[in-house]
Amino acid sequence: MEENLAQVTTLPGFGRALKTEEMVINMGPQHPSTHGVLRLELVVDGEVVIDVIPQLGYLHRCFEKHCEHMTNYQQVIPYADRLDYVAAMSNEFGFVVAMERLLKIKVPERVEYIRVIMAEFSRIVSHLIALGTYGMDIGAFTPFLYCMRDREHVLDIFEETCGARLLYNYMWIGGLSHDVQPNFTEKVKSFCKYFRPKITELNDLLSYNKIFIKRTANVGVLPGDVALNYAVSGPVLRGSGVKWDLRKNDPYSVYDRLEFEIPVGRGLRGTVGDCWDRYMVRVHEMEQSVNIIEQAVDKLPSGDVQSALPKRIRPDAGDIYARTETPKGELGYYIVSDGTATPFRVKVKSPCFVNLSALPAMCRGAMIADVVAILGSIDIVLGEVDR
Amino acid sequence: MTPQEIFDALKTAFGDAVIEGKLTGTIDPFIKIAPDKAREIGLFLRDDPRLQFNVLMCLSGMDYAGGKLGVVYHLHSMAHNHKIVLKTEVPSEGGHVSSVESVWKTANWHEREAYDLYGMTFDGHPDMRRILMPYDWQGHPLRKDYQVPEFYNGMKVPY
Numbered sequence: 001m002e003e004n005l006a007q008v009t010t011l012p013g014f015g016r017a018l019k020t021e022e023m024v025i026n027m028g029p030q031h032p033s034t035h036g037v038l039r040l041e042l043v044v045d046g047e048v049v050i051d052v053i054p055q056l057g058y059l060h061r062c063f064e065k066h067c068e069h070m071t072n073y074q075q076v077i078p079y080a081d082r083l084d085y086v087a088a089m090s091n092e093f094g095f096v097v098a099m100e101r102l103l104k105i106k107v108p109e110r111v112e113y114i115r116v117i118m119a120e121f122s123r124i125v126s127h128l129i130a131l132g133t134y135g136m137d138i139g140a141f142t143p144f145l146y147c148m149r150d151r152e153h154v155l156d157i158f159e160e161t162c163g164a165r166l167l168y169n170y171m172w173i174g175g176l177s178h179d180v181q182p183n184f185t186e187k188v189k190s191f192c193k194y195f196r197p198k199i200t201e202l203n204d205l206l207s208y209n210k211i212f213i214k215r216t217a218n219v220g221v222l223p224g225d226v227a228l229n230y231a232v233s234g235p236v237l238r239g240s241g242v243k244w245d246l247r248k249n250d251p252y253s254v255y256d257r258l259e260f261e262i263p264v265g266r267g268l269r270g271t272v273g274d275c276w277d278r279y280m281v282r283v284h285e286m287e288q289s290v291n292i293i294e295q296a297v298d299k300l301p302s303g304d305v306q307s308a309l310p311k312r313i314r315p316d317a318g319d320i321y322a323r324t325e326t327p328k329g330e331l332g333y334y335i336v337s338d339g340t341a342t343p344f345r346v347k348v349k350s351p352c353f354v355n356l357s358a359l360p361a362m363c364r365g366a367m368i369a370d371v372v373a374i375l376g377s378i379d380i381v382l383g384e385v386d387r
Numbered sequence: 388m389t390p391q392e393i394f395d396a397l398k399t400a401f402g403d404a405v406i407e408g409k410l411t412g413t414i415d416p417f418i419k420i421a422p423d424k425a426r427e428i429g430l431f432l433r434d435d436p437r438l439q440f441n442v443l444m445c446l447s448g449m450d451y452a453g454g455k456l457g458v459v460y461h462l463h464s465m466a467h468n469h470k471i472v473l474k475t476e477v478p479s480e481g482g483h484v485s486s487v488e489s490v491w492k493t494a495n496w497h498e499r500e501a502y503d504l505y506g507m508t509f510d511g512h513p514d515m516r517r518i519l520m521p522y523d524w525q526g527h528p529l530r531k532d533y534q535v536p537e538f539y540n541g542m543k544v545p546y
Binding site for chain 2: 057226320345
């Protein structure tokens with residue numbers, strides 16, 4: 001019976017055979033499972049969700065308007081940190097990649113490799129939080145503590161490098177704010193050695209847990225073609241079986257010189273594109289990130305990380321759209337310059353915003369309790385959704 | 388296909404609705420289109436076997452200052468791995484753009500955002516509401532001539 005429940009609830013007319021009434025329930029904005037201040041209007045018929053209407057904007061901090069009032073492009077970076085505040089390095093990375101293409105700056109190799117290492121570390125951090133809190137949404141509290149413990153080690157490396165643990169202002173246009181510490185290589189290597197077994201531990205604890213699989217497999221299925229029409233990206237797209245990763249398909253920085261796999265959802269515990277697939281893609285991505293970090297730290301060349309910093313940031317009039325693969329998906333910056341030192345327009349195409357827009361498509365026909373599982377599997381950060 | 392071939396294909400199919408193409412000398416080549424034909428052009432770009440632009444990467448609202456708003460579409464085709472940028476311009480008062488929501492679902496929220504922050508209307512959009520600002524907000528904040536209101540619902544707005 002339990003196995004068939006997911007199929008039964010998606011049949012046309014389920015829940016309507018008994019004459020019931022539609023009801024609107026508010027979930028949020030202060031609900032613990034919405035990962036921030038998001039309000040979902042659930043239109044339910046009994047236990048079955050007919051429609052979901054997300055209401056955003058509670059964390060709208062006018063990022064784009066602020067950018068138009070900066071006196072210098074460099075000032076945007078601390079604000080970019082605060083978009084996706086659990087993976088701030090990745091946001092900076094996207095912005096500096098866009099700006100360097102606009103200014104036609106070639107940055108030193110050392111800078112590129114350090115940036116890649118930092119971006120992959122931030123992917124690990126972001127996925128640890130995503131997986132830990134996802135377990136907590138489903139009802140498994142312990143994995144969250146394990147994830148937070150491992151995250152601390154990465155934050156320690158960030159703190160030693162640039163002094164900050166969460167919001168770094170580390171990547172500058174054309175370089176970095178600090179070079180890494182002399183013992184950086186050993187620290188990174190010992191972390192990689194420490195972290196690999198911890199992924200296995202997480203798998204034993206949560207990923208292959210029978211209850212966890214029952215809550216996530218066959219729930220919130222997003223087929224690949226629907227995913228593409230919604231332009232979702234990152235683990236949500238790859239969970240639907242589409243092999244697409246900007247680090248491979250539209251390479252930037254030095255990713256084309258590093259070897260790694262793109263994990264995709266294969267429906268091993270249910271259907272391709274269900275919550276478990278999206279979850280598992282993140283676990284495998286952490287393994288791949290460790291691989292990338294190890295290769296990058298071996299290849300790390302020497303050099304000055306501030307040699308390419310421009311004296312004056314004043315791009316020619318023109319526009320650019322540059323996208324990078326952050327832990328959440330495709331983060332794009334559309335920057336328009338009018339030839340002055342102030343940005344004319346900075347638009348952020350945030351992966352969380354786009355991924356969240358596919359939520360109604362995933363939730364229709366699901367049970368109320370599954371909405372929490374589906375929302376957690378998208379892994380949104382409201383700072384990036386609302387900007 | 389190269390940007391020039393994409394431009395030629397569009398020009399043959401739509402004639403005057405494709406206003407001009409700036410295909411060299413810019414970082415991203417772009418094609419300027421008529422705002423009322425955005426949906427038809429989008430559908431053609433998505434479904435033509437030579438083009439197959441299946442992903443709308445980004446849809447941005449713009450204020451070009453001087454009474455002109457704009458919408459910028461960044462398209463990518465996974466099958467052919469080519470990109471193109473479409474731009475369109477509308478007057479800042481009463482500007483109408485035809486909605487591409489029925490072509491790419493992702494445009495739904497992007498167009499709501501552009502409407503919310505710039506104020507152009509997307510014809511044919513199923514749910515044209517504000518998305519980031521409160522539903523009773525006055526004005527469109529990302530316009531260059533926007534003045535911060537002194538009061539919101541009788542409450543003084545601090546600075």
